[in-house]
Amino acid sequence: MSLQESASTYKHLQLVFEENGALLWLFLNRPSAHNAINREIRDELHSVIDKLMVDKSVRAVILTGQGKNFSVGLDLRALLAEPEYFRDIESQELFSSFTWKMRQIPQPIIAALQGNVMGFGFAMALASDLRICTPNTKMASAAIKLGLTSCDMGISWFLPRLVGAGISSELLLTGGIIDAERALRYGLVNDVVDSAKLHERARGFAKQMLEASPKGLRLTKQQLNASLESHLRSVLTSEDSIQIHLGNDKESQAFGDKHIQKITRGAKL
Numbered sequence: 001m002s003l004q005e006s007a008s009t010y011k012h013l014q015l016v017f018e019e020n021g022a023l024l025w026l027f028l029n030r031p032s033a034h035n036a037i038n039r040e041i042r043d044e045l046h047s048v049i050d051k052l053m054v055d056k057s058v059r060a061v062i063l064t065g066q067g068k069n070f071s072v073g074l075d076l077r078a079l080l081a082e083p084e085y086f087r088d089i090e091s092q093e094l095f096s097s098f099t100w101k102m103r104q105i106p107q108p109i110i111a112a113l114q115g116n117v118m119g120f121g122f123a124m125a126l127a128s129d130l131r132i133c134t135p136n137t138k139m140a141s142a143a144i145k146l147g148l149t150s151c152d153m154g155i156s157w158f159l160p161r162l163v164g165a166g167i168s169s170e171l172l173l174t175g176g177i178i179d180a181e182r183a184l185r186y187g188l189v190n191d192v193v194d195s196a197k198l199h200e201r202a203r204g205f206a207k208q209m210l211e212a213s214p215k216g217l218r219l220t221k222q223q224l225n226a227s228l229e230s231h232l233r234s235v236l237t238s239e240d241s242i243q244i245h246l247g248n249d250k251e252s253q254a255f256g257d258k259h260i261q262k263i264t265r266g267a268k269l
Contacts, residue, residue: 003051012041013048014066021188022059023106023206024052030119031067036075036152037120042095053228056106060206061215063128063234064112064199065121070137073119076260087247092240095120098126099154100236103225106218108209114195119152126158129221131189132201135180139188142175146259147252149242150175157235163188163227 003024007015014027024047028035037057052058065071074095076186085138102109102124111128125131125139133139141150142160150156150172160168163186185189193201211218246252 003048003055005033006047008047010044013044015048016056018049018203019207019210021057022210023203024058024061026061026063028063028065028071029034031065031069033070033075034116034148035065035067035071035121036078037071037073037095038075038078042098045098046094047099048103048250049098052105052107053101056214058107059217060209061105061109062112062199062206063109063124065114065201067115069115069121069203070111070113070117071119071121071124072116073121077211080260080264083253087244089240089244092243092247095154096236096240096244099123100232101156102127103232108221110202110205111194112198113139113189114198117166119143123153123155123158125180129224130205131193132198132205133180133189134191134195134198136195137183137189137192138177139179139183140175140177142177143174143243144172145175147249147254147256149239150245151239154232154236154250162186168241186266226258236242 003015004017004021012028012030014029016025016027017023018025028041030036030041045223052061070242072194103258108130109128110132111125112132113125113131114132114137117133117137119141122139135248141152141155142151144150156168157174167186178188180189180192184192191201212220
């Protein structure tokens with residue numbers, strides 16, 4: 001079954017095709033949960049990207065989220081309900097391998113970001129080829145505040161290549177937030193536009209890409225990857241190992257559980 005034929009089978013994703021199927025809008029579609037990533041949406045994302053790996057009819061992808069937030073990252077309530085599931089290397093690799101696949105598919109990915117872009121959401125934004133955001137966008141990898149490491153899902157590889165070591169160290173060692181204005185200043189995003197123009201701006205970039213030859217577009221992304229990604233796999237392996245070590249460390253677990261419980265008791269996201 002092709003990706004377009006299977007579009008209606010996804011529960012937590014919305015797929016919309018334009019330009020005779022050449023442009024895919026991929027919406028994270030859990031707005032009531034701020035597009036938090038649980039096992040189900042993660043598995044659906046893998047299903048879509050695996051199909052994109054071989055579906056040459058789709059030539060460009062716009063990744064965005066329904067609702068006010070792109071994604072707040074990992075679903076903390078799911079983590080509390082099934083903590084052991086998130087503390088083994090196989091599960092960790094199911095998350096981290098998604099950003100690897102984002103770089104390997106032939107289609108360029110444009111991330112259209114709004115609101116909170118955290119954790120897994122931040123990793124997906126960084127793994128995209130272009131990033132556009134709204135003025136209210138806030139981005140962070142704050143797993144260090146959960147007793148883990150903010151170096152997760154390739155973030156420690158992607159971020160320094162976009163903003164340099166100094167800003168990356170600040171954000172990852174503190175779990176701090178970078179806003180839209182600063183993100184644009186340091187080259188983390190390509191443009192900042194009003195919310196009403198976010199999709200229009202993303203579509204404009206996509207249409208420019210679609211003006212290129214299909215093979216030229218694919219090979220341009222491939223060559224950019226070849227120039228940049230020589231050590232990404234080893235970085236992911238190292239990140240996975242550290243994350244699992246911290247996830248099984250009792251002191252780190254206690255620190256993280258305390259913070260998660262505070263958030264899930266109703267603190268504003």
